[in-house]
Amino acid sequence: MIILQPNKKPAPAAVQPAVITVSDLFRSFGSNHVLNGFDLTLHRGEIVVVLGRSGSGKSVLIKCIIGLIAPDAGRIEVLGADISSLSQDALDQVRAKIGFLFQSNALYDSMTVRENLEFPLRRHWIQVHQAELDGLVRAVLQDVGLEHTIDMMPASLSGGMQKRIALARTLMLKPEIILYDEPTAGLDPITGREIIDLILQVRNKYGSSALIISHDMRCVRLTADRIVLLLDGVAYATGSYQELSASNDSQIQQFFNS
Amino acid sequence: MFARESTTRLLSETGGLSAFTGRFFRNLFKPRFEAAEFVRQCLLIGYKSLPLIGLTAFIMGLVLTMQLRPSMIEYGVASQLPAMVGIAIIREIGPVITALIFAGKIGSSIGAELGSMKVTEQIDAMEVSGTNPFKYLVVTRVLACLFMLPVLVLLGDAISLYGSYIGVNIKGATSFSLFFTQVFDNLAFSDVLPAFIKSFFFGWAVGLIGCYKGYFSSKGTEGVGRSANSAVVVASIVIFLLDLLAVQVTDALGIN
Numbered sequence: 001m002i003i004l005q006p007n008k009k010p011a012p013a014a015v016q017p018a019v020i021t022v023s024d025l026f027r028s029f030g031s032n033h034v035l036n037g038f039d040l041t042l043h044r045g046e047i048v049v050v051l052g053r054s055g056s057g058k059s060v061l062i063k064c065i066i067g068l069i070a071p072d073a074g075r076i077e078v079l080g081a082d083i084s085s086l087s088q089d090a091l092d093q094v095r096a097k098i099g100f101l102f103q104s105n106a107l108y109d110s111m112t113v114r115e116n117l118e119f120p121l122r123r124h125w126i127q128v129h130q131a132e133l134d135g136l137v138r139a140v141l142q143d144v145g146l147e148h149t150i151d152m153m154p155a156s157l158s159g160g161m162q163k164r165i166a167l168a169r170t171l172m173l174k175p176e177i178i179l180y181d182e183p184t185a186g187l188d189p190i191t192g193r194e195i196i197d198l199i200l201q202v203r204n205k206y207g208s209s210a211l212i213i214s215h216d217m218r219c220v221r222l223t224a225d226r227i228v229l230l231l232d233g234v235a236y237a238t239g240s241y242q243e244l245s246a247s248n249d250s251q252i253q254q255f256f257n258s
Numbered sequence: 259m260f261a262r263e264s265t266t267r268l269l270s271e272t273g274g275l276s277a278f279t280g281r282f283f284r285n286l287f288k289p290r291f292e293a294a295e296f297v298r299q300c301l302l303i304g305y306k307s308l309p310l311i312g313l314t315a316f317i318m319g320l321v322l323t324m325q326l327r328p329s330m331i332e333y334g335v336a337s338q339l340p341a342m343v344g345i346a347i348i349r350e351i352g353p354v355i356t357a358l359i360f361a362g363k364i365g366s367s368i369g370a371e372l373g374s375m376k377v378t379e380q381i382d383a384m385e386v387s388g389t390n391p392f393k394y395l396v397v398t399r400v401l402a403c404l405f406m407l408p409v410l411v412l413l414g415d416a417i418s419l420y421g422s423y424i425g426v427n428i429k430g431a432t433s434f435s436l437f438f439t440q441v442f443d444n445l446a447f448s449d450v451l452p453a454f455i456k457s458f459f460f461g462w463a464v465g466l467i468g469c470y471k472g473y474f475s476s477k478g479t480e481g482v483g484r485s486a487n488s489a490v491v492v493a494s495i496v497i498f499l500l501d502l503l504a505v506q507v508t509d510a511l512g513i514n
Contacts, residue, residue, distance in 0.1 A: 100386045123387055
């Protein structure tokens with residue numbers, strides 16, 4: 001397996017401590033070996049995009065990182081904690097510091113936007129003053145430009161608005177890391193661009209690190225400090241957009257020339 | 259070939275449901291207790307089922323009385339009609355029919371709701387936000403079914419007896435107090451208690467099977483539909499099996 005490491009000088013974020021370290025990760029579904037010794041490091045304040053074809057195991061990777069899927073082998077450290085060895089309570093504490101934007105948004109369709117946003121806070125704060133909670137909800141909705149939707153049901157919102165609300169929900173706990181699963185999938189180019197801008201704004205405002213799973217090359221180009229190319233279950237290449245797009249490797253070029 | 263596949267599927271489902279039941283009991287006594295969600299589910303499951311169960315119970319009591327009347331007259335025991343209908347409703351028809359309607363309305367609704375939450379990743383989102391989705395979604399719904407069905411059975415029995423009173427009076431004249439005196443004079447504690455106890459088991463089975471089918475729904479809208487449908491079918495079969503078991507137990511205990 002060819003591992004390219006074209007970035008000779010470290011990116012500024014690389015001097016920051018690692019917030020996610022994935023080492024030698026394996027995961028199979030029956031005879032389908034999805035991850036075959038995958039490695040990844042995400043540093044504080046960095047945006048890393050995992051690029052790969054559909055069905056290459058990108059979503060499996062972030063679900064392993066958040067503890068929704070147990071890996072067959074390998075080690076995942078998030079904010080210094082080994083995810084696979086944590087008790088449920090300790091895992092929940094780590095999860096409170098991670099935001100997860102699902103590809104399908106995963107908004108609770110029986111709850112209003114307000115209740116969706118309050119839900120993670122209510123789960124982690126036993127005592128919370130309603131006025132304070134209301135202020136937080138409105139502030140986060142203002143960040144995503146959808147304050148007027150506060151009492152609407154998710155079903156009455158467009159796909160792009162649902163994506164923004166889902167992002168607002170992840171921001172409620174001020175996460176140190178945000179995991180984005182195909183954030184621009186299924187959106188028109190204009191709405192997709194709005195989501196990309198929002199991802200960058202969130203990084204600037206909250207200082208959170210981000211791991212983005214995507215095969216949308218525009219999203220990759222505009223957001224990535226560093227790209228990790230997932231191919232055949234391994235990190236085939238890593239580098240900045242410019243570095244990888246200038247590579248002569250045919251496997252890498254098929255992503256950048258398509 | 260077909261028989262082998264069916265047997266494998268049956269054993270696999272039984273194993274899955276048993277493991278799910280074990281998980282339910284493990285989560286039942288573990289804090290944190292989702293009291294607010296439990297109360298909300300009791301309201302949704304109990305209160306919102308009442309109109310349908312009330313209507314069917316009323317019709318059931320009325321029709322049962324009208325259909326029994328000619329035979330009772332033929333055998334010269336028309337005066338025993340309230341007693342006979344009362345025993346039939348309290349002991350058997352009330353709990354079983356109410357449970358079957360409950361399975362149709364609530365079992366399918368739980369199966370579809372959890373199935374839809376599963377395929378749209380809402381259950382994963384709940385887990386990621388630090389909530390135990392099994393406690394929040396499954397334990398609360400199963401407990402709400404467990405406690406609400408007996409209440410619905412009691413209300414259904416009362417409405418059914420009122421339907422029977424109307425039925426008696428369509429072609430005859432019996433006072434309200436005489437009708438209910440005849441009903442209650444012929445009812446023993448051993449008629450009421452086993453029926454009441456078995457309704458807890460029926461409610462538990464409907465909740466557990468609905469949640470199991472929804473929680474393990476396969477991907478896609480077709481999977482959600484299949485979960486809802488099989489939740490009703492399996493719960494209905496289990497209700498009859500539990501009823502059969504209840505008869506054997508009460509027989510063995512000599513309270514039949």
